[in-house]
Amino acid sequence: MTEALSYGEPALKVRKKLLIRHRRADASLVVLGVPEEERSMLIESAPDIFYVTPHYQAYDIVLARIDVIRASELMPYLERRWRGCATKKAIHAFDAAHNAG
Numbered sequence: 001m002t003e004a005l006s007y008g009e010p011a012l013k014v015r016k017k018l019l020i021r022h023r024r025a026d027a028s029l030v031v032l033g034v035p036e037e038e039r040s041m042l043i044e045s046a047p048d049i050f051y052v053t054p055h056y057q058a059y060d061i062v063l064a065r066i067d068v069i070r071a072s073e074l075m076p077y078l079e080r081r082w083r084g085c086a087t088k089k090a091i092h093a094f095d096a097a098h099n100a101g
Helices: 036-045 071-085 088-098
Strands: 002-006 009-014 017-023 028-032 061-065
Touching: 009 071, 017 071, 028 071, 036 061
Parallel strands: none
Antiparallel strands: 002 009, 009 017, 017 028, 028 061
């Protein structure tokens, strides 16, 4: 994982693929890989945390407010996106480390 810029904003990338991006304008995170149906459910169940702007409506993206989202709420989305970007070797090592105890 590397720190990078995406659209001039701080971001994390895996193998040059965007993992997550910070939106300074509204203090949110651009969470990728969230299909429309799941995004709708998130927005309906936790509108104080999750939302979408018209710009992102056509993409598998949801926005998350940094000041209210907990790490435990964000981690499943980061891990899912990371698994889609990481090498098989990295995924295997991650799984082995997390299933060892």
